[in-house]
Amino acid sequence: MKTSVWNIKEAVDNHSLLKEAATLLQKNEVVAFPTETVYGLGANAKSDEALKKIFTAKGRPSDNPLIIHIASIQQANEIVEEIPEMAQVLMDAFWPGPLTLVLRKKAGLSDVATAGLDTVAIRMPDHPIALSLIREANLPIAAPSANLSGKPSPTTAQHVEKDLAGRISGIVDGGETGVGVESTVVDCTEAVPVILRPGGVTKEELQRIIGEVKEDTALHNKEAAPKSPGMKYTHYAPEAPFVLVEGSPMFIQSLMDEKKAAGKKVGVLTTEENKEFYQADCIIPCGQRSKLSTVASGLYDALRAFDECNVDVIFGEVFPREGIGEAIMNRMMKAAGHTVVKEK
Ligand code: TXA
Ligand code: MG
Numbered sequence: 001m002k003t004s005v006w007n008i009k010e011a012v013d014n015h016s017l018l019k020e021a022a023t024l025l026q027k028n029e030v031v032a033f034p035t036e037t038v039y040g041l042g043a044n045a046k047s048d049e050a051l052k053k054i055f056t057a058k059g060r061p062s063d064n065p066l067i068i069h070i071a072s073i074q075q076a077n078e079i080v081e082e083i084p085e086m087a088q089v090l091m092d093a094f095w096p097g098p099l100t101l102v103l104r105k106k107a108g109l110s111d112v113a114t115a116g117l118d119t120v121a122i123r124m125p126d127h128p129i130a131l132s133l134i135r136e137a138n139l140p141i142a143a144p145s146a147n148l149s150g151k152p153s154p155t156t157a158q159h160v161e162k163d164l165a166g167r168i169s170g171i172v173d174g175g176e177t178g179v180g181v182e183s184t185v186v187d188c189t190e191a192v193p194v195i196l197r198p199g200g201v202t203k204e205e206l207q208r209i210i211g212e213v214k215e216d217t218a219l220h221n222k223e224a225a226p227k228s229p230g231m232k233y234t235h236y237a238p239e240a241p242f243v244l245v246e247g248s249p250m251f252i253q254s255l256m257d258e259k260k261a262a263g264k265k266v267g268v269l270t271t272e273e274n275k276e277f278y279q280a281d282c283i284i285p286c287g288q289r290s291k292l293s294t295v296a297s298g299l300y301d302a303l304r305a306f307d308e309c310n311v312d313v314i315f316g317e318v319f320p321r322e323g324i325g326e327a328i329m330n331r332m333m334k335a336a337g338h339t340v341v342k343e344k
Contacts, residue, residue, distance in 0.1 A: 001166055003171060004020070005157065006172050008129055009174065009175060018132055018133055018136055021170055025043065026138075026139065028049050028053070029053070030043045031171070031172065032154075032160045032170070033133050034175070034177050035069075035126075035130045036178050037098045037125070037180070038182055039145065039155070039156075040125075040130070040144065040145060041057065041143055041146035041160075042133070043142050043143070045068045045139065045140040046139060046140065048112045051142055054142065054143075054144060055112075058147070058164075060144065064144075064230045065229060065230075066142040067121040067122065067183070067185075069124070069130065069141045070123070073091070075134075076122055076124075079106055079120055079122055081105060082103075083103065084103070086188055087103060089209060090206070091124075094201050096126035096127075097200070098182070098199055100122065100123040100184065100186065100199075101188050102119050102187040102196065119189055127174070129174040146160045147159070147163050148163040150235060150237060151236070152236045152299075153236070155176055155177045155300050156176050156301070159304060176297075177297075180296040181299065181300075183201070184206070192212050193206070194216055195213060195215045196226065197219075198219065199327045200296075202326065216228065219231075236335040238303050240311050240313055242269075244317075244318055245341050245342075247341070249270075249274050249317075252317065253277070253279065255315055256279075259313055264311075265310065265311045265312050266312065266313055267280060267283070267284065267309060267315070268314070270283060271286065271287060271288060271289040273288060273289045273290065285298075287299070292322075292324050293324055299328060316335075316336065
């Protein structure tokens with residue numbers, strides 16, 4: 001399959017290139033597009049034929065439901081049974097933005113999109129290209145992250161091309177995404193909202209607006225079954241084994257020295273502040289420790305960069321689990337298969 005790439009740096013409604021992409025969506029083809037979090041792989045949420053193409057292109061397990069992207073509240077009403085008060089407050093505060101709400105789905109909505117659940121995940125992305133594309137297609141657009149299943153999510157059109165060229169109809173290139181980690185998924189079907197996946201909107205921000213917020217117990221207990229099907233899969237992993245280290249740069253260097261002595265090539269995932277400290281075969285900073293939002297935006301590009309440098313093992317620094325740090329650590333723990341080495 002030929003994958004078209006449309007270069008759109010500035011999105012305006014009726015943009016002719018966006019029209020091409022929107023027409024393909026209407027023809028039930030799949031097209032990747034930028035959002036403020038990561039690139040999504042979009043398809044017509046009303047067509048099982050289109051939705052199945054997403055699962056095939058990504059190699060995604062069919063029991064992992066999709067997020068439906070909308071550009072207006074009216075579109076939300078066509079998808080969900082009702083919008084409870086709590087969800088309305090969250091929409092008013094955070095939409096458009098990196099917050100996905102899980103609500104009771106309307107009868108008739110595709111079981112392919114929701115993996116047979118009686119709930120549906122929806123969000124209004126805060127990106128001019130995503131919003132224009134949804135409006136132009138005039139359809140709700142189901143979109144998971146536009147990576148091959150198991151790989152880090154794409155934050156540039158080039159990441160999407162690397163994973164999916166030849167497997168999808170097109171890619172709208174709108175440059176780098178901003179937030180860098182995916183949206184926060186919040187279950188709004190019970191009395192108190194529950195965070196199923198930490199993301200671009202932090203727990204602290206949610207609490208400021210809504211008061212009490214719970215977290216799915218599976219987020220901090222790897223034995224528990226997560227309520228969000230996608231959270232059970234290994235994810236975000238570079239090709240070489242990735243080990244998180246809770247300790248000083250000096251301790252991390254000592255671990256790398258042991259590996260080097262055994263003839264291994266080593267990599268380290270670090271920050272602008274610490275990068276000069278290390279001696280390794282591949283040293284990749286993913287932002288500034290003093291500004292965690294830069295770590296979030298640089299994380300997936302950094303994880304992908306290790307695949308270009310052929311190391312045998314990668315060590316990674318940890319971050320405080322505060323604000324966006326919670327989402328960063330959630331993704332890093334998954335990339336590391338939950339292996340953390342602690343300095344005594
Ligand atoms: O930022 C984002 O959310 C990006 C951009 C493209 O919007 N999308 C994204 O989609 O990360 P995806 O498919 O990679 O992750 C969706 C997550 C999965 O963990 C999935 O299991 C969960 O949302 N999810 C979807 N529908 C659900 C539902 N009805 N109940 C619980 N979890 C659900
Ligand atoms: Mg994903």
